[in-house]
Amino acid sequence: MATENKPGDEFDTVFGQNDSLELSSHHDYETVQARIFKIIVIGDSNVGKTCLTYRFCGGTFLKNPEATIGVDFRERTLELDGETIKLQIWDTAGQERFRKSMVEHYYRSVHAVIFVYDVTSLSSFESIPEWIEECSRHCVGPLVPRVVVGNKCDLRDRREVPTTAAQCLADSYNFPLFETSAKEPAEKEHVDAIFLTLAYRLKSHKPLRLKQPSESNVSYLWNQREQEAATCQC
Ligand SMILES: Nc1nc2c(ncn2[C@@H]2O[C@H](COP(=O)(O)OP(=O)(O)OP(=O)(O)O)[C@@H](O)[C@H]2O)c(=O)[nH]1
Numbered sequence: 287m288a289t290e291n292k293p294g295d296e297f298d299t300v301f302g303q304n305d306s307l308e309l310s311s312h313h314d315y316e317t318v319q320a321r322i323f324k325i326i327v328i329g330d331s332n333v334g335k336t337c338l339t340y341r342f343c344g345g346t347f348l349k350n351p352e353a354t355i356g357v358d359f360r361e362r363t364l365e366l367d368g369e370t371i372k373l374q375i376w377d378t379a380g381q382e383r384f385r386k387s388m389v390e391h392y393y394r395s396v397h398a399v400i401f402v403y404d405v406t407s408l409s410s411f412e413s414i415p416e417w418i419e420e421c422s423r424h425c426v427g428p429l430v431p432r433v434v435v436g437n438k439c440d441l442r443d444r445r446e447v448p449t450t451a452a453q454c455l456a457d458s459y460n461f462p463l464f465e466t467s468a469k470e471p472a473e474k475e476h477v478d479a480i481f482l483t484l485a486y487r488l489k490s491h492k493p494l495r496l497k498q499p500s501e502s503n504v505s506y507l508w509n510q511r512e513q514e515a516a517t518c519q520c
């Protein structure tokens with residue numbers, strides 16, 4: 287079952303269609319000073335978006351995932367150079383019928399975007415420019431970091447997308463390229479590196495605080511207006 291929360295909601299629990307992992311306790315949320323960054327994962331159906339996000343947030347390979355309906359939310363808290371940040375991962379639906387009512391929500395106030403294709407599916411790779419175009423149409427500004435990820439590299443005999451072609455595409459947009467596997471345990475750190483690359487970039491953005499620290503609840507959020515100014519070129 288997909289869980290649909292409103293954009294901007296804050297999550298302490300990881301929600302997924304096949305999972306209910308708790309990665310940080312509510313107590314942590316109230317006491318830890320954390321900036322929250324929204325990262326959306328976009329791409330054709332079946333490329334492995336759910337498995338990649340589950341690998342990053344849950345640490346394992348999700349067996350038998352169902353097609354995502356709307357969006358599944360996952361979250362992971364990181365300590366980077368002594369600062370706690372939360373990555374709020376929006377695992378989006380690749381199937382048009384499961385995403386069309388949600389598209390506006392995907393892109394609203396997004397901080398970073400991951401475009402995923404399947405290295406064993408040429409058509410999923412050929413869709414990447416369309417996903418990039420959709421992202422631009424939704425006013426995601428040039429300063430919002432983006433990466434391209436080729437998933438399912440463990441299926442070596444079935445590869446249809448050469449690294450050179452993928453690198454060429456990524457270079458043409460000036461986006462970093464990662465090739466990895468959500469399934470291969472040895473690739474776990476490589477999957478982490480994708481999200482960490484974005485996390486370090488986002489961390490250096492220094493968003494403003496919305497709330498001043500108080501005795502019981504200290505949370506740092508993006509200043510909504512500043513965020514919209516940074517992302518919306520319309
Ligand atoms: N061999 C291999 N299979 C994978 C990998 N990642 C995902 N899969 C499989 O690919 C299929 C689709 O995975 P999902 O993660 O559900 O794909 P998705 O992009 O979320 O699909 P939608 O939710 O429909 O958009 C499943 O059968 C997964 O087991 C991988 O790295 N290697």
Ligand SMILES: [Mg+2]
Binds near residue numbers: 335336351352377380
């Ligand atoms: Mg999915």
